[in-house]
Structure formats: C-alpha cells, structure tokens
Amino acid sequence: MMFNFTSPEMTPPQAPTGPLEVRPGCWMVGRRNPNSLLQCNTYIRSFGSEHSPLNVCLDPGSRVDFPVIEYNICQLMGDLDGISSFTLNHQDPDVVGNALLLCAANPNVSALMTEEVWRLVQHLDFRPRRLHLANAARSDWLTVADQHRWQLVPTPFCHFRGAMAFYDPEVRTLFSGDLFGGLNRPCRVHLWAEEADWDGIAQFHQIYMPTREALRYAVRQIRALQPAVEVIAPQHGHVIAGDLVPLFLERMENLLVGLDLLAVELDQTYLEGYRQLIHHVFSWSEKTLGREEVLRRLKTPEIHDGLERLVTIRGEDIQVEREGYTALARVYARLARGETVEFLNALRTQIMGGCTVLNLPIPPIGAGLEEGRHSEAIGPDGINMTPH
Numbered sequence: 001m002m003f004n005f006t007s008p009e010m011t012p013p014q015a016p017t018g019p020l021e022v023r024p025g026c027w028m029v030g031r032r033n034p035n036s037l038l039q040c041n042t043y044i045r046s047f048g049s050e051h052s053p054l055n056v057c058l059d060p061g062s063r064v065d066f067p068v069i070e071y072n073i074c075q076l077m078g079d080l081d082g083i084s085s086f087t088l089n090h091q092d093p094d095v096v097g098n099a100l101l102l103c104a105a106n107p108n109v110s111a112l113m114t115e116e117v118w119r120l121v122q123h124l125d126f127r128p129r130r131l132h133l134a135n136a137a138r139s140d141w142l143t144v145a146d147q148h149r150w151q152l153v154p155t156p157f158c159h160f161r162g163a164m165a166f167y168d169p170e171v172r173t174l175f176s177g178d179l180f181g182g183l184n185r186p187c188r189v190h191l192w193a194e195e196a197d198w199d200g201i202a203q204f205h206q207i208y209m210p211t212r213e214a215l216r217y218a219v220r221q222i223r224a225l226q227p228a229v230e231v232i233a234p235q236h237g238h239v240i241a242g243d244l245v246p247l248f249l250e251r252m253e254n255l256l257v258g259l260d261l262l263a264v265e266l267d268q269t270y271l272e273g274y275r276q277l278i279h280h281v282f283s284w285s286e287k288t289l290g291r292e293e294v295l296r297r298l299k300t301p302e303i304h305d306g307l308e309r310l311v312t313i314r315g316e317d318i319q320v321e322r323e324g325y326t327a328l329a330r331v332y333a334r335l336a337r338g339e340t341v342e343f344l345n346a347l348r349t350q351i352m353g354g355c356t357v358l359n360l361p362i363p364p365i366g367a368g369l370e371e372g373r374h375s376e377a378i379g380p381d382g383i384n385m386t387p388h
C-alpha cells in the first residue's frame with residue numbers, strides 16, 4: 001500500500017497577532033506561537049455599553065504567555081483591570097496560570113468555576129472578590145451580565161471530573177476547554193480550524209481524555225443545545241465553525257482515547273492497519289536514511305524497548321507480529337533518535353496522515369513537545385531544558 005503525504009508547511013504564513021475576532025463581542029487573545037505544537041487560547045467576551053462595559057475572560061491562560069495576553073487585552077480595553085470576571089474550565093496550569101494576575105489587577109474581579117475546580121485552584125492563593133460556583137444540578141443557566149445568560153454544559157472527565165464548558169447562545173459559541181482542543185502541525189497556527197486539523201485534535205484527545213464514553217456524554221450535551229452550536233472555541237488549537245462542527249462532533253463520538261487504547265493494543269482488528277503503516281514508514285524512511293541504516297536502527301540491541309518481541313527482522317524481511325500500536329510508537333522512537341526537527345516533523349506527518357487514512361488510533365509520537373527540544377527528548381537522558 002502506498003501513501004502520499006506532503007511534508008508540513010515549514011515556511012508559515014505570518015502568525016496572527018493581536019486580539020482575533022471570533023464573533024462580534026468575542027475575541028481570542030492568546031499567543032499564537034509558531035514554535036509550539038500546542039497553542040493555548042484565552043477568550044474575551046464583552047457585554048455592556050461603552051460607559052459600563054463588562055468583560056469576561058474565559059480561561060486566563062499560561063503564565064508563560066502572559067505578556068502577549070496582557071498586551072492583547074489592553075488593545076481591547078486599555079487595561080487589565082477592565083476584566084470584570086473570569087471563568088476556569090478546570091485547574092491545569094495552562095488554564096489557570098494568569099488568574100492570580102487578574103485578581104491583582106482588579107480587586108473587584110469575580111470568578112466562575114465548579115466546586116471541584118475551586119477546591120484545587122484555591123491552593124494557588126488567589127482570592128477573587130466574588131466566587132460563583134457553577135453547578136448544573138442546581139441550574140442550567142447563569143446570568144453573566146444584564147440580560148445575558150450562558151448555559152452550563154458539564155463535560156465530566158473531559159478531561160477533569162469537574163470540567164465545565166459554557167455556552168453563549170447569543171453568539172452561538174461553546175467555550176469548551178480542553179474538549180475539541182488540538183495539537184497543531186508545525187507552523188500551522190491559524191485561528192480557524194480546517195479539516196486537516198482533525199489529526200491534531202484526535203491525538204490531543206487520545207493523550208489527555210480518559211475514555212470514549214466521556215466524550216460521547218459530552219457530545220450528547222453539545223448536540224442538545226438550543227439554538228444549535230455554530231462555533232466551538234476550545235482552549236487549544238483552532239476554533240471550529242461551519243460544517244466542521246457536525247463533522248468533528250461525529251468523529252469525536254467514535255474516537256478511541258485513553259483507556260480504550262489499552263484494549264486496542266490487544267485488538268487484532270487493528271493489527272493489519274498498523275502493519276501497512278509500519279511498512280510505509282520503513283519505505284519512507286529509507287529514502288532519507290537508506291535501507292541499511294533503517295535496518296541497523298531497528299535491529300540494534302543497544303535499545304531495550306522490547307521492539308524485537310513485536311517486530312521480527314530476518315535479513316531484509318520485516319514482520320510486525322503483534323501490538324501494532326505499541327510497535328509503531330517504538331519504531332518511530334528508534335527512527336527519530338538523534339534526527340533533525342525537520343525529519344521528525346515529516347515522519348510524524350506520515351504517521352498521523354496514515355492513521356487518519358487507515359482509521360487507526362495515533363500512537364504517542366512526541367507531537368506537542370517544543371520544536372527545539374524534541375530531538376533531545378528522545379533518548380535515555382531526559383530532556384535538556386532551555387530557558388524561554
């Protein structure tokens with residue numbers, strides 16, 4: 001079987017900067033970083049009049065990105081103290097990092113999150129003036145500003161037990177947190193999702209979401225929203241709109257993630273697909289490395305990863321015997337060892353594209369690690385961290 005995947009764009013269009021409009025009165029103010037494979041999105045939703053504005057910040061974001069987020073917010077409202085309230089989908093550092101700075105900028109700021117989130121984030125020692133606990137069992141709706149109400153959309157275990165998405169029916173936009181977030185291909189940091197961005201979404205969910213059942217529950221909640229959702233604004237990657245909303249909901253419903261993948265390792269139904277893809281990866285790598293070098297890397301006894309239990313090599317004959325998901329991850333790690341970032345990105349594109357075509361779960365192949373650090377991440381000595 002032959003695949004033909006083009007290498008990722010390495011000369012990107014200029015990364016978008018400044019507040020990016022998602023809907024009237026709604027902007028994405030996070031940092032677009034072409035050197036990262038994980039973009040973090042922070043949103044601002046503005047209500048009220050010029051004289052009495054009310055600005056809600058959804059998921060204030062990572063400390064690392066704060067200078068850009070602050071700059072973008074100031075473009076919109078002059079000063080950080082213009083944020084009247086903020087929401088937290090869950091308690092991860094890429095979501096919560098700047099909450100402390102918003103509290104410091106405006107002592108009257110209020111915060112909105114579930115009880116499960118607050119129980120944990122309070123240990124960061126920030127105190128909003130008012131805390132609103134989102135509890136869908138008590139009420140599905142919450143008033144965010146005069147005559148503006150949002151619907152609470154609990155998304156338990158996506159990926160935190162107490163994760164809460166918010167639906168703004170006025171702009172038909174769902175702020176979904178990590179759900180529908182995605183890794184981006186190198187340099188592809190555009191705001192609006194394209195169909196090709198699905199692989200990165202799939203991979204992000206396979207890593208961070210615990211089970212398909214949790215995704216299915218969330219998808220049912222989203223489909224039931226009225227009026228129907230037009231825009232999904234996740235905390236990572238691209239904003240999803242138009243025909244991609246129903247398409248990605250359908251794909252999400254069928255995506256195997258987390259625990260589901262433990263069973264996949266043993267599932268013979270995927271083995272043939274992984275065999276085809278592993279053979280494609282061999283032929284593709286041979287063009288750059290040469291056959292002899294590919295075989296040497298796969299046969300070397302110096303790496304104790306158990307690959308020989310999954311893949312047997314006799315002469316030039318390569319046989320994938322079992323556990324294709326794990327075998328592919330190990331083959332990737334061996335071929336990638338010590339290689340350039342360009343080679344790794346191109347190899348990942350082959351694997352992610354092949355998994356999509358063959359409908360296979362994408363194994364852990366390192367997408368999402370910072371560009372400059374990736375080649376050093378592979379190997380027994382850990383990651384050589386560089387300062388920002």
Ligand SMILES: [Fe+2]
Pocket residue numbers: 090092159178
């Ligand atoms: Fe998270």
Ligand SMILES: [Fe+2]
Pocket residue numbers: 092094095177178181235236
């Ligand atoms: Fe996140």
